Amino acid sequence: TGTPDYGYFLEEVTAWPEVKLQLGQVSGLALDSYGNLVIFHRGDHHWGVNSFDNIARYQHRSKGPIQQSTILVVDQVKGEILKASGRNTFYLPHGITTDKENNYWVTDVALHQVFKVSSQQRDVPLVELGEAFTPGSDRRHFCQPTDVAVDPVTGNIYVSDGYCNSRIMKFSAEGQYLSEWGAGSSDRRKRKPFRIPHSLAYLPDRQELCVADRENGRIQCFVADSGEFLKEIKKEEFGGEVYAIAYSPHSGGLIYAVNGESADGYSSPIRGFVIDYSSKDIVNVFRPVDQEFKMPHDIVVTPDDSVFVGDAASGSVFKFTSGNSHRSV
Numbered sequence: 001t002g003t004p005d006y007g008y009f010l011e012e013v014t015a016w017p018e019v020k021l022q023l024g025q026v027s028g029l030a031l032d033s034y035g036n037l038v039i040f041h042r043g044d045h046h047w048g049v050n051s052f053d054n055i056a057r058y059q060h061r062s063k064g065p066i067q068q069s070t071i072l073v074v075d076q077v078k079g080e081i082l083k084a085s086g087r088n089t090f091y092l093p094h095g096i097t098t099d100k101e102n103n104y105w106v107t108d109v110a111l112h113q114v115f116k117v118s119s120q121q122r123d124v125p126l127v128e129l130g131e132a133f134t135p136g137s138d139r140r141h142f143c144q145p146t147d148v149a150v151d152p153v154t155g156n157i158y159v160s161d162g163y164c165n166s167r168i169m170k171f172s173a174e175g176q177y178l179s180e181w182g183a184g185s186s187d188r189r190k191r192k193p194f195r196i197p198h199s200l201a202y203l204p205d206r207q208e209l210c211v212a213d214r215e216n217g218r219i220q221c222f223v224a225d226s227g228e229f230l231k232e233i234k235k236e237e238f239g240g241e242v243y244a245i246a247y248s249p250h251s252g253g254l255i256y257a258v259n260g261e262s263a264d265g266y267s268s269p270i271r272g273f274v275i276d277y278s279s280k281d282i283v284n285v286f287r288p289v290d291q292e293f294k295m296p297h298d299i300v301v302t303p304d305d306s307v308f309v310g311d312a313a314s315g316s317v318f319k320f321t322s323g324n325s326h327r328s329v
């Protein structure tokens, strides 16, 4: 069945950025309070099959941290670089989120750490969680943590932990451990653990937290404060893997998602989805015009419903805007 026309569509802004950005693997995207796009990328480092040993220890420590600026602030209209930071600090960037003071909360899967870094001063972390290069699963360690979400009212942060753990952890803005929880299920007997909680979206109008449970090809949503399971969105169209999600409170609440190649080679087309949060219906799908998505790895949606997707395989960032479909009367 073709995707019915829902009266609007997302089309790629092929002229964005005006000048190609020199990026490594793009792992994370965020928006700052000025409406700029924040890109977190890996410079000349990359996550390959030999990057970690079989107990998730990073194998290229001796290479040192990435020398390039890993955090780039670009303007939404032209894609010009407005600011660059994050040099000599990170080894394998993963997730990035801004808080309402425009600090960056980031994760590094090689360091197994979560950092709050200022967007103003140079790269001195304001908060550092976890122990460098030391995977673990207690309250003070992560195992390849993937993303951070911030509750703008309480300042509490949520960490999706991670490739080699399967939990969501909640901390205060200062980094005090508050709680944690695993996957949910409408039927407790069938509680299947998260398999790579890979991306988080905080829903500010509902105080809910949604998780892209990547290898289970599903999105699970919870009451942010308590971790109480609320709902699951799982679609055949995802083809088995959901890599990243974002949320817009517009039109009653929309979840934006990107899927990915599944490990067993079976994959449905790699694309973006717009999902009505209440009905769980897919209301739109989108993909780039010329280039294909290779490994869309993070997604953000702006207050005026533009969408940016960062691709970890092609080192590209794509911009999409929502037009109104030219209904033929």
Ligand SMILES: O=C(N[C@@H](O)C(=O)O)c1ccccc1
Residues within 6 Å of the ligand: 025, 027, 047, 048, 049, 094, 312
């Ligand atoms: O998932 C993987 N990577 C991406 O998510 C990423 O680059 O963050 C990965 C897993 C195993 C080996 C190599 C890469």
